[in-house]
Amino acid sequence: MSSLSERILAGAEGSYVDREVDRAYVHDGTGVLTLEVWKAMGSPPLRYPERVSIFFDHIAPANNSTTSTLQRELRIFATERGLNFSDVGGGISHQLMAERGVLPGEIVVGADSHTCTLGAFGAFATGMGASDMAAIWAEGATWFRVPETIQIFFEGALSDHAEAKDAALCYLSRLGMDGAIYRALEFRGEAVPDLGMDDRLTICNLAVETGAKAGMFYADGITARYLKERGLEAELQEPEPCRCAGSVDIDLSAISPLVAVPPRVDRVRRVEELQGIPIDQVFVGTCTNGRFSDMERLARGLKGRKVMVRTIVVPASRAVLLASVKAGIVEELLRAGCTIAPPGCGPCLGAHMGVLGEGEVCLSTANRNFTNRMGIGGEVYLASVSTAAASAVKGEIAPPEVLDEA
Amino acid sequence: MRLEGTAICLGEDVDTDLIIAGRYLRTKDRGLWASRAFEDLDPALAKRLKGAIIVAGKNFGCGSSREQAAIALKEAGVVAVIAPSFGRIFFRNAINIGLPLLECECGCTEGAHVRIDLGEGRVSIEGNMYRSRPLSPRMLEILLAGGLVELWRCRR
Numbered sequence: 187m188s189s190l191s192e193r194i195l196a197g198a199e200g201s202y203v204d205r206e207v208d209r210a211y212v213h214d215g216t217g218v219l220t221l222e223v224w225k226a227m228g229s230p231p232l233r234y235p236e237r238v239s240i241f242f243d244h245i246a247p248a249n250n251s252t253t254s255t256l257q258r259e260l261r262i263f264a265t266e267r268g269l270n271f272s273d274v275g276g277g278i279s280h281q282l283m284a285e286r287g288v289l290p291g292e293i294v295v296g297a298d299s300h301t302c303t304l305g306a307f308g309a310f311a312t313g314m315g316a317s318d319m320a321a322i323w324a325e326g327a328t329w330f331r332v333p334e335t336i337q338i339f340f341e342g343a344l345s346d347h348a349e350a351k352d353a354a355l356c357y358l359s360r361l362g363m364d365g366a367i368y369r370a371l372e373f374r375g376e377a378v379p380d381l382g383m384d385d386r387l388t389i390c391n392l393a394v395e396t397g398a399k400a401g402m403f404y405a406d407g408i409t410a411r412y413l414k415e416r417g418l419e420a421e422l423q424e425p426e427p428c429r430c431a432g433s434v435d436i437d438l439s440a441i442s443p444l445v446a447v448p449p450r451v452d453r454v455r456r457v458e459e460l461q462g463i464p465i466d467q468v469f470v471g472t473c474t475n476g477r478f479s480d481m482e483r484l485a486r487g488l489k490g491r492k493v494m495v496r497t498i499v500v501p502a503s504r505a506v507l508l509a510s511v512k513a514g515i516v517e518e519l520l521r522a523g524c525t526i527a528p529p530g531c532g533p534c535l536g537a538h539m540g541v542l543g544e545g546e547v548c549l550s551t552a553n554r555n556f557t558n559r560m561g562i563g564g565e566v567y568l569a570s571v572s573t574a575a576a577s578a579v580k581g582e583i584a585p586p587e588v589l590d591e592a
Numbered sequence: 593m594r595l596e597g598t599a600i601c602l603g604e605d606v607d608t609d610l611i612i613a614g615r616y617l618r619t620k621d622r623g624l625w626a627s628r629a630f631e632d633l634d635p636a637l638a639k640r641l642k643g644a645i646i647v648a649g650k651n652f653g654c655g656s657s658r659e660q661a662a663i664a665l666k667e668a669g670v671v672a673v674i675a676p677s678f679g680r681i682f683f684r685n686a687i688n689i690g691l692p693l694l695e696c697e698c699g700c701t702e703g704a705h706v707r708i709d710l711g712e713g714r715v716s717i718e719g720n721m722y723r724s725r726p727l728s729p730r731m732l733e734i735l736l737a738g739g740l741v742e743l744w745r746c747r748r
Contacts, residue, residue: 367651557610
């Protein structure tokens with residue numbers, strides 16, 4: 187009886203294995219250094235160029251000419267070698283990988299910690315740094331320590347105002363910031379068939395915030411349907427009982443909207459406990475919550491209302507933006523007073539398009555609220571899209587229930 | 593490999609944003625990363641890193657995959673980092689650039705003289721001896737070569 191990590195990596199937990207990588211990607215943030223390391227290695231031939239992707243998402247479009255110059259070199263490298271390349275405005279790496287489709291059982295390595303997002307497909311997806319990625323470019327393979335597994339069992343159904351993000355913040359608070367260090371999370375339980383791909387992507391996205399190497403759902407009918415729409419055939423994965431290093435039971439029906447209080451992602455409170463805290467900015471987007479279903483939810487919350495604070499909305503990809511235009515969502519958001527920024531990571535990492543000033547407070551749908559993350563002296567509260575909508579309308583932290591009022 | 597240095601004590605869950613802030617990533621200037629290391633934790637710290645062995649609390653280097661965090665410390669002259677546990681991407685990154693890390697539960701006295709025997713997995717702080725978890729043979733090989741690039745060059 188094996189865990190999904192053991193099956194995919196074909197080794198017993200705790201053992202070290204060398205494995206070929208099915209998909210490898212970098213972004214403009216990590217790609218520049220990867221290219222430097224690769225050159226220091228003597229610019230070896232790429233073992234599987236067709237498996238390598240480069241996405242511009244972190245500071246795209248560039249904020250200054252230094253960034254532009256660094257990006258230029260990476261862009262030339264990508265285009266001259268005919269690699270999968272997504273330039274400015276294409277969107278966030280993890281989202282574009284998800285839109286293209288990842289197959290269950292694949293090994294995916296990204297030079298970004300939130301690569302774990304793609305565990306939603308039943309793939310083993312994990313983040314590494316520039317040196318490891320340069321070696322993967324050259325060798326097509328890398329070493330892994332097969333992780334022990336912590337099982338998260340979801341039961342019950344999410345209530346009206348709670349979202350997958352709240353479920354994610356819930357397991358994060360239960361495990362803490364190092365609760366799954368070096369380990370993998372497996373999301374199981376009878377509630378899983380009720381969680382769509384967008385929900386699963388959000389839930390897997392937060393896995394790294396517990397220290398986990400990967401966070402995974404078993405591929406089921408929902409995964410297969412999503413991939414079929416993209417012309418891909420998926421093999422389903424049947425969960426087996428397995429040895430596990432720990433387990434957490436979560437009753438989704440008992441979850442109310444939650445907020446992570448700066449500067450820790452595991453300092454989680456019910457939104458009601460924080461209601462009334464003044465905010466300067468709301469940010470909706472990122473690899474956590476910038477998908478089409480998030481845009482729909484935001485537009486539903488803001489329809490016919492006005493935001494009271496600057497509200498920056500960054501669709502996770504061009505496809506999300508395009509679908510939002512077609513569905514009239516962009517118009518709703520603009521009428522409500524939101525600012526729409528081009529697809530990408532937006533201000534999540536404090537580089538551009540919504541950096542906070544000293545003493546400013548942002549309510550964000552992202553995944554990190556570390557000290558100074560979004561700007562020196564700024565504070566970041568993390569929450570769901572519905573909580574973001576409610577807070578934008580009130581100009582202070584507010585629960586989604588306030589949107590029920592006429 | 594034997595190492596020694598002066599202890600700098602840090603707390604738990606020091607994330608990579610604290611080690612090197614996102615605003616300093618858009619450059620290839622390693623010296624800049626070194627001079628800005630830990631700026632958001634303690635701006636005076638960067639100047640004290642030369643010859644230092646950082647003894648931190650659990651989960652050191654959690655957060656982003658930025659290899660610049662490990663490079664900043666090495667470039668600033670940090671000899672090694674000791675902590676009960678590390679963010680796993682930071683762990684790989686540090687070994688890959690030749691910065692020794694030891695997983696070890698040990699007390700820390702600021703300014704104490706720290707001795708490390710990497711091969712034996714031993715840490716000595718002011719006469720107190722601690723055992724560290726052994727590195728995997730692969731990681732030790734990378735570290736002893738001076739990093740992943742150096743190992744790659746040796747093999748060719």
